[in-house]
Amino acid sequence: MSLFVITYYTLLLAASCLAAYFNKRSWFLLLFSLTLVSFIVGIVGGPSALQSIAIVAGLLALAGMVSFAFREFLVAIASHDLAKELRTAPLTAAFGMFIIFTYAIAGIFAPWIAPHGEAEVIASAFAPADGEMLLGADQLGRDIFSRIIYGTRNSVGLALAATLLAFIIGALAGLLAATKGGWFDQFMGRFADVIMSIPSLIFALLMLSIFGPHIHVIIIAVAVIYAPRVFRLTRAVAGNVVVMDYIEAAKLRGEGTWYLIRREILPNSTAPLVAEFGLEFCFVFLLVAGLSFLGLGIQPPTADWGSMVRENATLISFGDITPLIPAAAIALLTVSVNFVVDWMLHRSSGLKEK
Amino acid sequence: MGDILGLIARRLGLGLVILFVISIIIFFMVELLPGDIAQAVLGQGATEDNLAALREQMGLNKPAIVRYLEWLGGAVTFDFGSSIVTGERVTTLIGERFMNTLFLAAYAAVIAVPFAIVLGVIVALLRNSIFDRVANVLTLTSISSPEFFLGYILILYFAVKWGMFPAISSLSQDMSLGELLYRTFLPALTLVLVVTAHMMRMTRAAIINLLASPYIEMARLKGAPPWKVIVKHALPNAWAPIINVVALNLAYLITGVVLVEVVFVYPGIGQALVDAVSKRDFPVVQACCLIFAATFILLNLAADVGAILTNPRLRHPK
Numbered sequence: 211m212s213l214f215v216i217t218y219y220t221l222l223l224a225a226s227c228l229a230a231y232f233n234k235r236s237w238f239l240l241l242f243s244l245t246l247v248s249f250i251v252g253i254v255g256g257p258s259a260l261q262s263i264a265i266v267a268g269l270l271a272l273a274g275m276v277s278f279a280f281r282e283f284l285v286a287i288a289s290h291d292l293a294k295e296l297r298t299a300p301l302t303a304a305f306g307m308f309i310i311f312t313y314a315i316a317g318i319f320a321p322w323i324a325p326h327g328e329a330e331v332i333a334s335a336f337a338p339a340d341g342e343m344l345l346g347a348d349q350l351g352r353d354i355f356s357r358i359i360y361g362t363r364n365s366v367g368l369a370l371a372a373t374l375l376a377f378i379i380g381a382l383a384g385l386l387a388a389t390k391g392g393w394f395d396q397f398m399g400r401f402a403d404v405i406m407s408i409p410s411l412i413f414a415l416l417m418l419s420i421f422g423p424h425i426h427v428i429i430i431a432v433a434v435i436y437a438p439r440v441f442r443l444t445r446a447v448a449g450n451v452v453v454m455d456y457i458e459a460a461k462l463r464g465e466g467t468w469y470l471i472r473r474e475i476l477p478n479s480t481a482p483l484v485a486e487f488g489l490e491f492c493f494v495f496l497l498v499a500g501l502s503f504l505g506l507g508i509q510p511p512t513a514d515w516g517s518m519v520r521e522n523a524t525l526i527s528f529g530d531i532t533p534l535i536p537a538a539a540i541a542l543l544t545v546s547v548n549f550v551v552d553w554m555l556h557r558s559s560g561l562k563e564k
Numbered sequence: 565m566g567d568i569l570g571l572i573a574r575r576l577g578l579g580l581v582i583l584f585v586i587s588i589i590i591f592f593m594v595e596l597l598p599g600d601i602a603q604a605v606l607g608q609g610a611t612e613d614n615l616a617a618l619r620e621q622m623g624l625n626k627p628a629i630v631r632y633l634e635w636l637g638g639a640v641t642f643d644f645g646s647s648i649v650t651g652e653r654v655t656t657l658i659g660e661r662f663m664n665t666l667f668l669a670a671y672a673a674v675i676a677v678p679f680a681i682v683l684g685v686i687v688a689l690l691r692n693s694i695f696d697r698v699a700n701v702l703t704l705t706s707i708s709s710p711e712f713f714l715g716y717i718l719i720l721y722f723a724v725k726w727g728m729f730p731a732i733s734s735l736s737q738d739m740s741l742g743e744l745l746y747r748t749f750l751p752a753l754t755l756v757l758v759v760t761a762h763m764m765r766m767t768r769a770a771i772i773n774l775l776a777s778p779y780i781e782m783a784r785l786k787g788a789p790p791w792k793v794i795v796k797h798a799l800p801n802a803w804a805p806i807i808n809v810v811a812l813n814l815a816y817l818i819t820g821v822v823l824v825e826v827v828f829v830y831p832g833i834g835q836a837l838v839d840a841v842s843k844r845d846f847p848v849v850q851a852c853c854l855i856f857a858a859t860f861i862l863l864n865l866a867a868d869v870g871a872i873l874t875n876p877r878l879r880h881p882k
Contacts, residue, residue, distance in 0.1 A: 236694035302701070404585050407864065411819040412837070412856045419841040419849045420593055492708065499710050500823050504838050519712060526716055527731065529724045537713035544708035552704075 215257050218264060222248065277305035299553055306549030313543055317362040324356035329511035336525065345532050349521050357513035358536055364508055365515045366543065368428065369495040375433035376494065377487055380440025385471045387441070388448035399445070402438035410435045410497055415506070423506045432494055439493075443486050447479040454478075481558035488551035492544045499540045515540050572869050579865045586857045587639065591632050594846050622648075635850075644851035649843050654851045658836050662855065664735060665825070665832035668748055669817045672755035677810055680760040684767025689794070691772060699764070706761035711820050715754040715827035722750055733830045751828040758820055763813045770805035774798050804875040811867030815860050 222245045229238035244263075251259045281304035285293045299307075316323060325342075326332055330352060337347040345354040387395040405413075417431040451457065452475065460474050501507045502516030510517065515536035522533035602618040603610070619625055623634075638644060644654035687699045706714070723731035729749050739747070774780065775798060783797045822834030829835070833852055840848035 240694045240698070404582055404589070407582050407861050408586055408589075408853070408857050409815070409819045409860050411822055412853050415822075415837060415841045416590065416593060416849060416853050419844055419846070420596065496708075496710055500712070503710070503712050503823065504826060505842060516710070516712075519716070523716065526720050527724055529720065531720065534713065534716055534720070537710060537716065541705065541709035541713055545705050548704050548708055 212257055215252070215260060218260050219245070219248070273305055274301055277301045277308055280304050280308040280311075295557070298557070302549040303553035306546035306553075309542060309546035310550065313362055313366060316359055317366055320359050320363045324353075324359040326353040326356040328352075328357060328360040328513050330356075345535065348518070349524075354518075354522070354532055354535075357518060358515070358539065360513040361515045361518060361536060362539075364512055365499065365502070365540070366495070368425065368508060368514075369491060369498045372429045372432035372498065373436070373487065373491045373494045375429055376436035376490065377440050379433060380437035381444045381483065383437070384441045384444025385448050385475060386467070387445050388452050389467050389470055389475065395445075398441065402441050405435065405438045406442075410493075411500060414497060414501055415504075418501065418506045423501075423509060425508060428498065428501065428507065432497060435497075436490055436494055440486065440490060444479070444483065447482050448475050451475050451478045481554070485551050485554045485558065488547050488554070492547050492551075495540065495544055495547075568872065571872055575865055575868050575872075579861050583858055583861055586861075587636055587854060588632070590850050590853050590857070591635060592628070594850065595628055639851070639854060644854075645847045647840075647845050647848050649845045654847050657848060658833050658851060658855075661831055661833045661836050664830065665821055665834060667744075668751055668755070668825075668830065668832060669814070669821055671745065671748060671752040672759060672817060673814055675752065676756040676759045676763065676813075679756070680763035680813075681767055681806060681810075683760070684764040685771055685794070687764065688768045688771035688775070689790075691768070703761035703765050706757055707765070709758075711754060711758055711823040712827050714757050715751070715824055718750050718754055719827075722753075731828070733828050735831055748830070751824050751830050754824050754827070755817060755820055759813050759817055762816060763809055766809040766812070767806060770809060771798065771802055773805075774802055804871045807870035807874060808867045811863050811870060815863040815867075818856055818860055818863075 222241060226238055226241040226245060229241055248260060248263060251263065278301060281296060281299060281301070284304075284307070285296050288296055331350055332353055333343065333347040333351045335347065335349050335351050337343065337351060339346040343353045343355065345358070348354050348357065383398055387398045413435050414428075414431050417434075418427060421427040421431075457470065457474055460470055465474075498507060499516040502514045503520050505517065505520060507516055508514040518536040519533050525533050602615050602622065602624055606614055606618060623631060635645065642655055642659075646653050647657055650657075683699075687696050690696050719731045722729045730747055731750065733748050733751055735744065735747060780793060780797055783793045788797070821832065822837060824830070825832040825834040826838055833855065836848065837852035837856075839845075840852065
């Protein structure tokens with residue numbers, strides 16, 4: 211029994227007792243089951259396993275504190291109405307916003323943050339980390355840390371562009387289909403059905419094999435694949451708005467289709483569309499990451515998270531986790547966007563699960 | 565019973581029509597190539613004679629419609645022509661790999677489906693407790709991670725650090741089932757993690773949706789014990805959404821399988837597809853795409869039919 215193990219169990223038990231004393235039932239259950247799990251893990255894995263649990267708990271607490279501080283910061287600088295909304299945001303959503311903010315900074319100011327150039331060879335292949343290179347060098351001797359920073363710009367930028375294009379096509383088609391109705395609506399609906407019945411990754415691979423892995427091809431291919439999903443949602447949301455009386459009134463006033471879409475339908479269906487944008491971005495981002503992992507995304511030497519994982523994967527068989535950092539960066543951004551979207555959906559639908 | 569069969573037949577017909585349209589898309593997309601296939605394969609430096617010879621060999625001189633009908637006729641009998649790169653028959657190239665992929669997907673599904681449904685029901689019952697929230701965050705993380713991330717993490721711990729399972733799934737014909745299951749454990753586990761997360765969330769949503777309905781409230785009010793409310797009242801109505809969830813996620817497995825096969829160098833059809841795409845081996849790409857799309861449609865069809873069978877209301881469309 212080392213000092214660490216004793217402190218670990220004392221703290222955990224003390225925290226559970228405190229939670230029980232103050233009638234925080236769920237906290238007590240969580241802490242006490244963690245204690246029980248620790249017994250088993252401690253016996254199987256020894257103190258080092260307990261240390262990892264402690265580190266994870268510490269990181270979680272840190273993330274919680276950062277999100278809390280960030281939320282307070284946003285509330286302080288936002289206008290009155292916005293501040294009221296932000297106050298209701300759960301910590302997970304605040305965490306998501308903080309991560310998105312960080313990525314945006316990293317992407318925009320990449321050339322100033324990264325210590326070395328994107329494709330600059332500065333060391334021997336797979337050189338270990340030192341004061342000059344935070345995470346060591348990759349298979350060609352380029353600084354991994356700098357490439358991750360530049361990758362933010364390239365990977366996220368590409369996914370964002372593709373999502374935007376998919377959204378513009380899908381939303382426009384959906385709004386038009388809802389207002390026009392008739393054969394146009396029918397045709398677009400069937401067309402969307404067909405596209406959606408091809409698995410997205412497979413369809414993307416097909417298009418890339420034909421037109422070659424160029425950036426514009428990727429953007430257009432992804433847009434074609436995801437536009438039908440956006441179309442479906444927009445069509446459904448706008449379909450509910452179109453039957454309203456005020457649309458009827460506008461039609462009787464003699465307003466054109468474009469006016470109806472822009473001034474009447476769109477403002478009344480923004481909330482679900484914004485949430486959908488976040489969700490679509492996650493799907494697109496994962497698809498693009500998968501493609502570039504398969505070597506069919508942005509072509510080298512441009513830094514890109516998916517291909518970085520693939521290029522350095524050999525390091526994993528030596529127990530090195532550096533190749534996993536870009537993959538973790540992908541996961542972190544997707545989780546964050548999902549957290550924020552969850553909160554927005556919850557807020558816009560007023561949905562309260564009982 | 566007759567109207568059910570009719571309904572199912574109609575769904576099947578619809579599926580076939582969609583598959584037909586997809587085959588048109590897959591075939592004619594290759595026609596969109598700048599130049600033609602022969603040009604793309606041989607590159608810029610090809611002489612006119614070489615081009616003409618390859619065109620003759622691949623039958624590119626015939627009109628596109630004729631070639632499409634020939635290709636479709638072959639595809640129906642599982643004959644997809646021969647590979648441009650190696651000249652092998654596509655069927656021999658991907659036949660065995662397709663079996664391997666099916667094995668991997670089935671392996672993952674057998675573990676994931678019961679596991680996810682039980683967990684989903686438990687989480688739905690414990691909703692809004694701290695366990696539900698922890699499960700929510702965990703499943704969300706698992707869904708949001710790219711498959712290769714999960715795969716490499718499993719390799720790092722189970723294969724490299726603890727040495728429990730092989731990192732690369734090399735299969736051979738004469739392996740016993742136990743050996744096979746052991747060798748393919750890590751790729752299957754990766755798929756299980758992804759699919760379980762999806763399935764759990766969908767099962768939870770379906771059950772919660774159901775528990776909010778008035779007849780469940782009634783059962784509770786008349787004093788039925790909680791397990792009875794779940795097993796006798798909720799579950800019979802929950803089958804439809806659960807079957808839907810299962811089929812949808814099995815369809816999802818198809819996409820996931822491509823990345824997982826590449827991570828674990830698993831000899832499956834996904835790996836074949838990726839190789840063919842980078843070599844621009846169009847007959848193989850077309851064949852793989854058609855197989856994936858057909859499986860996808862089949863599973864979606866199974867979801868529809870399952871929903872119709874378990875929910876009588878769907879049999880009488882308004």
